[in-house]
Amino acid sequence: MAQVELNGVTKIYDKKVIINNVNLTVRDKEFLILVGSSGCGKSTILRMIAGLEDTTSGEIKIDGICVNNVHPKERDIAFVFQNYALYPHMSVYENMAFPLKMRKMKKSDIDQKVKEVALSLNLSELLQRKPKQLSGGQRQRVALGRAIVRNPKVFLMDEPLSNLDAKLRVQMRSEIKKLHEKLQTTFIYVTHDQTEALTMGDRIAIIDKGIIQQIDTPYNIYNNPVNTFVGGFLGSPSMNFIKVDINDDNIIKINDSPLKLNNNQLSILKGRKSVLAGIRAESMSDPNPNFEFTAQIDISEMLGNEQILYFKANNSNCSALIPPSFTFNKDFLFKINSEKILFFDVETGKRII
Numbered sequence: 001m002a003q004v005e006l007n008g009v010t011k012i013y014d015k016k017v018i019i020n021n022v023n024l025t026v027r028d029k030e031f032l033i034l035v036g037s038s039g040c041g042k043s044t045i046l047r048m049i050a051g052l053e054d055t056t057s058g059e060i061k062i063d064g065i066c067v068n069n070v071h072p073k074e075r076d077i078a079f080v081f082q083n084y085a086l087y088p089h090m091s092v093y094e095n096m097a098f099p100l101k102m103r104k105m106k107k108s109d110i111d112q113k114v115k116e117v118a119l120s121l122n123l124s125e126l127l128q129r130k131p132k133q134l135s136g137g138q139r140q141r142v143a144l145g146r147a148i149v150r151n152p153k154v155f156l157m158d159e160p161l162s163n164l165d166a167k168l169r170v171q172m173r174s175e176i177k178k179l180h181e182k183l184q185t186t187f188i189y190v191t192h193d194q195t196e197a198l199t200m201g202d203r204i205a206i207i208d209k210g211i212i213q214q215i216d217t218p219y220n221i222y223n224n225p226v227n228t229f230v231g232g233f234l235g236s237p238s239m240n241f242i243k244v245d246i247n248d249d250n251i252i253k254i255n256d257s258p259l260k261l262n263n264n265q266l267s268i269l270k271g272r273k274s275v276l277a278g279i280r281a282e283s284m285s286d287p288n289p290n291f292e293f294t295a296q297i298d299i300s301e302m303l304g305n306e307q308i309l310y311f312k313a314n315n316s317n318c319s320a321l322i323p324p325s326f327t328f329n330k331d332f333l334f335k336i337n338s339e340k341i342l343f344f345d346v347e348t349g350k351r352i353i
């Protein structure tokens, strides 16, 4: 068992509230992804869980026991950082053996454990090398190995793949997923990377302004964002937010094309003068459209397997993902299925429908 709980956790640095009364339960064996803009406090949350940083107030529990006053060494947590932090003068073997030596484990047991973990991470051939004789991916595997040998209850990973090139990242992504399945422990994983966020975890927690905005499965985060921050955060290009007025005939217009709201939309949006229509970039040329509008294309980018078009809709900057074979001159006819439009409050950004 390794459930991690944050109860009303707040962190204040220099009178500035960084983490504001966060409640979060990471389930036993769960792979939880933590995302948010740079500086929003992701590393701070991991550091508080690990005990490297105090909480200003609130309680951190592991397996139901408050660990606020438990020393980091006693928390049974492994931390993998972005910049691996291997000991440069030690060999791969010594790097991985180090945490066990610190625990005064028997030499023969250390040897067995290091070799077993090295085998599982494909490091057996590299045990005598020094970190500088390794590639980035190999170094990162050693850092993982050093974390795994201790059999920790919880793994904290802070952007562990961000220093790797794109190809290696893809490979390590699946290796870390496999590792999670094999170890059957709780993982909390911080990332900036869209694909990592959407593909690796059981649930994603999105932080903004010191608050967890939404915690949910990747599918729900993507398809049912609770506000414009969440809607705009995941997805590339990000979701378009187009301000539309609702006129007396219950019609909204995008670039002068009218769309009659359906009964459900009408009953929920009743009384509102305007709303933000949220449309994903890939929903701009829907195969089953019931609504169309035209826009002048400012820039287009051909990416091989898809094209991105940049344009304005009701004066908002928008982007659309369309098939590479589609051609156009100046204007493009966007085809929308109105069922896929999400509606958000203009002022608060909160999701309405």
Ligand SMILES: Nc1ncnc2c1ncn2[C@@H]1O[C@H](COP(=O)(O)OP(=O)(O)OP(=O)(O)O)[C@@H](O)[C@H]1O
Residues within 6 Å of the ligand: 013, 014, 018, 036, 037, 038, 039, 040, 041, 042, 043, 044, 045
């Ligand atoms: N020791 C410190 N003293 C004062 N302020 C700090 C300290 N550590 C972090 N901060 C501030 O707290 C905020 C959150 O920092 P944190 O490192 O947790 O962000 P992050 O979400 O991990 O960002 P990134 O994605 O860039 O790694 C930042 O504004 C940072 O400047």
Ligand SMILES: [Mg+2]
Residues within 6 Å of the ligand: 042, 043, 044, 158
């Ligand atoms: Mg960070």
